[in-house]
Amino acid sequence: MTAKDDTTSVVADAEAKALHAQSRYKMSRKASSPMMPAFMVSAPGKVIVFGEHSVVHGKAAIAAAISLRSYLLVTALSKSKRTLTLRFPDIDMSHTWNIDELPWEIFSKPGKKKFYYDLVTALDQDLLDAIQPHLANVSLLKFPGCIYTLRSTIPIGAGLGSSASIAVCISTALLLQLRTLSGPHPDQPADEARLQIERINRWAFVAEMCIHGNPSGVDNTVATQGKAVVFKRVESKPPAVRSLWSFPELPLLLVDTKQPKSTKHEVAKVARLKRNQPEIVDNILNAMDAVTRSAISVFESETSSKLEEENDAPAIQSLKLHENGQREDADGDMVAAIGSLMTINHGLLSALGVSHPRLERVRELVDYEGLGWTKLTGAGGGGCSITLIKRSISRSRVLELEQQLAQEGYQQFVTTLGGSGVGVLWPAVLRNGTVDDEEGGIEIDMEKFLNAEGNEGVERLVGVEGGDGEREGWKFWRM
Incomplete structure (x- = not known):
């Protein structure tokens, strides 16, 4: 064997060892995970x-x-x-x-x-x-x-x-x-x-x-x-x-008053009123608890459960209209019951002093036209209100309300509740x-x-x- 042959043999042997080592490395290395799609x-x-x-x-x-x-x-x-x-x-x-x-x-x-x-x-x-x-x-x-x-x-x-x-x-x-x-x-x-x-x-x-x-x-x-x-x-x-889970989807008009509010301030205000007038405030709080429990009963009633079972689609579509301009409403009685409880709840919150003129203006506009039921949501003192639109209110009347609210500096959102x-x-x-x-x-x-x-x-x-x-x-x- 010549020197050239010796050299060729050594190189071939080295290459074989390298390939073997590379193969072992590939076998022992964890497979790369493919990049996730967006x-x-x-x-x-x-x-x-x-x-x-x-x-x-x-x-x-x-x-x-x-x-x-x-x-x-x-x-x-x-x-x-x-x-x-x-x-x-x-x-x-x-x-x-x-x-x-x-x-x-x-x-x-x-x-x-x-x-x-x-x-x-x-x-x-x-x-x-x-x-x-x-x-x-x-x-x-x-x-x-x-x-x-x-x-x-x-x-x-x-x-x-x-x-x-x-x-x-x-x-x-x-x-x-x-x-x-x-x-x-x-x-x-x-x-x-x-x-x-x-x-x-x-x-x-x-x-x-x-x-x-x-x-x-x-x-x-x-x-x-x-x-x-x-x-x-x-x-x-x-x-x-x-x-x-029995809560149905409900049509909602959410209005932002654009009035800054402080949850801490409003909570302290109620606590102070409770210290000064404990019997009166306790009765208001108990009445609010009764309203909540009544609402739970409505949501968990046989009517609401039946709606959930019979309809794969939402029980009530958000402000969805018939061709004649009337809103579809699969259970007007249930909507009216919830709306009435919302009105009571807002009145009790007002009695606690946590409403605001900007919130009351929304309620005034809705009540004056007989469009639905409005209450503040959250701590009050500003912030947002929610309105459940009544059955058979035309879309044109809702648009008139939205235009009036926009003119007065409110921001409104047509949305659904319970989705x-x-x-x-x-x-x-x-x-x-x-x-x-x-x-x-x-x-x-x-x-x-x-x-x-x-x-x-x-x-x-x-x-x-x-x-x-x-x-x-x-x-x-x-x-």
Whole structure:
């Protein structure tokens, strides 16, 4: 054998060993996970329907979902892009982090790591302190880079649960990215759906703790599961929350007075009145509790249950009109009963001194024309009112009311009460949007999403509700 042959043999042997080592490395290395498709999550806002202020003093209250929602578009980046971006144009927020520069070391210490199925009832101060320099109140998990783009149709700071809606969207998105949620899908067993909802709700509550410190948990529960809940404060314990699954969908005119209010101030005002006039105020609070319990009885009556069983579609469509201009109303008696209770509840709240001339003006306009029933929602002193429109009121008369309200500086939203909770659009493709469908559907474009003008633009582009109810593609955990 020549020197040349020796050299060739050595090279061939080295190449063979290298190929063998490379093969062993490939076999032992974990397979790369494919990049997730862009997907979207949506969650509703909420209103207090009955029991404002009385709930602070140990009485029951009812909160329900509204069809104003937040929408979160999640766009995965390639593994080489180790950045995470939040783009929330409705609050002028845009920020990008380098994932590798975040303080992961503190999360790896004993007792600090939390799992997706954990129940977290208090925040870890060490973790909060570590993340604070990067941006307060942001909770991150370690996975490939992403862009989170959020649009919301819920007025911010109006007591409508906007922060809880966003918290539920983020919680759901993170759990989906960790592949720890099953569904939602039409044939999912109710018990399994309930488990997924509870998992989402737990982490949304953690986000609410970051924002509010000591939240009741009601807002995130409504935003997660939809429909409505009955809740009651329990001394030295979290509030008792019971789902009200028989709550029907009701038409609602939500009016923002644009009058700034302070929940703390209004609650203190009632407490002061109670100290000065304990017997009178106790009677008012007891009357409010009776109103709430009467409303629960109406919602859980055989009529409401029958409507839920017989109709896959909402029992009452939001201001949907016949050709002759009359609104469809599947159960006018039930609407009238709830409306009457709303009127009583508002009167009792006014007696406590928590109404406002701007709220009373809305009620005056509605009552004068005989259009429906109006009450304040939330702490009062400003904020928002809700109006249930009467049966057989023409659309033209509702438009006249809306025009009058707009002239006087109010902002109004035609919405529904008691709708769906958190929903998922996976992948982010609409199949029956308002634009001409392409084969396989229309993929949601991030820039179009960012540039959609106002609530109408967002709803038209990606909204859960299309012209004929829920859009194809959006799915919900049904219980």
